[in-house]
Amino acid sequence: xDAAASYAPTERTVPSRxxxxxxxxxxxxxxxxxxxxLCHLGFVRDGAxxxxxxxxxxxxxxxxxxxSTGSRPARLAGGAEPGLPVCLTVTHVDGLVLARSAFxxxxxxxSVVVHGTAYPVTDEAERRTALDAxxxxxxxxxxxxxxxxxxxxxxxxxxxxxxxxxxxxxxxxGGPNDDPEDLALPYWSGVxxxxxxxxxxxxxxxxxxSIAVPEYLSTL
Amino acid sequence: xDAAASYAPTERTVPSRxxxxxxxxxxxxxxxxxxxxLCHLGFVRDGAxxxxxxxxxxxxxxxxxxxSTGSRPARLAGGAEPGLPVCLTVTHVDGLVLARSAFxxxxxxxSVVVHGTAYPVTDEAERRTALDAxxxxxxxxxxxxxxxxxxxxxxxxxxxxxxxxxxxxxxxxGGPNDDPEDLALPYWSGVxxxxxxxxxxxxxxxxxxSIAVPEYLSTL
Numbered sequence: 523x524d525a526a527a528s529y530a531p532t533e534r535t536v537p538s539r540x541x542x543x544x545x546x547x548x549x550x551x552x553x554x555x556x557x558x559x560l561c562h563l564g565f566v567r568d569g570a571x572x573x574x575x576x577x578x579x580x581x582x583x584x585x586x587x588x589x590s591t592g593s594r595p596a597r598l599a600g601g602a603e604p605g606l607p608v609c610l611t612v613t614h615v616d617g618l619v620l621a622r623s624a625f626x627x628x629x630x631x632x633s634v635v636v637h638g639t640a641y642p643v644t645d646e647a648e649r650r651t652a653l654d655a656x657x658x659x660x661x662x663x664x665x666x667x668x669x670x671x672x673x674x675x676x677x678x679x680x681x682x683x684x685x686x687x688x689x690x691x692x693x694x695x696g697g698p699n700d701d702p703e704d705l706a707l708p709y710w711s712g713v714x715x716x717x718x719x720x721x722x723x724x725x726x727x728x729x730x731x732s733i734a735v736p737e738y739l740s741t742l
Numbered sequence: 743x744d745a746a747a748s749y750a751p752t753e754r755t756v757p758s759r760x761x762x763x764x765x766x767x768x769x770x771x772x773x774x775x776x777x778x779x780l781c782h783l784g785f786v787r788d789g790a791x792x793x794x795x796x797x798x799x800x801x802x803x804x805x806x807x808x809x810s811t812g813s814r815p816a817r818l819a820g821g822a823e824p825g826l827p828v829c830l831t832v833t834h835v836d837g838l839v840l841a842r843s844a845f846x847x848x849x850x851x852x853s854v855v856v857h858g859t860a861y862p863v864t865d866e867a868e869r870r871t872a873l874d875a876x877x878x879x880x881x882x883x884x885x886x887x888x889x890x891x892x893x894x895x896x897x898x899x900x901x902x903x904x905x906x907x908x909x910x911x912x913x914x915x916g917g918p919n920d921d922p923e924d925l926a927l928p929y930w931s932g933v934x935x936x937x938x939x940x941x942x943x944x945x946x947x948x949x950x951x952s953i954a955v956p957e958y959l960s961t962l
Contacts, residue, residue: 569786574855622888625891707889715940717938721934725931725932
């Protein structure tokens, strides 16, 4: 793997265990990020950790998160010395792994952990690109089929950027890893697959009934 | 609501925005915690935030997480002065909310954020109770239908406890909140429901074919 195709591992992106599950190639990392829209954003406030669920979008080698200008991460990132150290984590659960032993129970998953510093985005074009990416991450094509933010809404919205530099993915797939001496035990073992499933779209109570469900929702 | 039925709000569990979505009653908090098994655990390492996905279990007013004794949170929590400040967050996504305006796009979700200090559990009976809860959170009834941890496995496993004291839930439900002047815009609006769905159990390649899929998997 050449350097351009992967992120350079660092001391904090090399896991202390299960190193064989770690991956640093951009293709794996991007595919995990692009399969989701919800991240858990960690930051430090008054010396203590805070972890908040929030939406994200990826544009090339940058992730964007947004929030009210009054939200804590926005205020912390946009202070006198801009920049907030963060850890942004995205996790997809693919299955529950049942081993004969309680000890070897596990989960199939794909996760990405990004370490870095989040900075406020002030350039208006970049802010608009970021907000479109945030809407389109969960629903590809949606940003072009909604009213764009107006000046008042833009003024109320903080956008933070986090560049993909110190990044790792972790993937577990496959069946249980039972110890050989446990294989004859009388317990079922295997995997229960798990995936998020979209239900039928529910129109807003005040939606004009002549407006049909858009095509991009049927392909989610 | 009497005090015993809810957690006392603190400065860091009162959100800086959307306060109407916050809840502190134990029933809401427990039901959100009990509907999941994956949390995002945040802690501070060398001054910087770290957020890792991990399994959890609830027993009364205590959450448990576990890991290898060599894992970073276990080593940090079990040092010379035991105790690791953490933030443990659980999030369930219930739907994508599409408004006429990009600005009012949102997500229906239920989340719980727990602030506190995680301590290593050393009592063997409590460790076993915790490990059973971890297995049973994702698959109720499974711990009784697998081989319990032996002495070697227990010695390799760190269990951390986090008491439910400084806790809040946040819930968003319902349709989009469009501005009145946007209601006539020609964009579809409403909610796309989302839920994790279990697939058919896949037996391990080396499973004795006479062992049937257990009843507790068919009711997941």
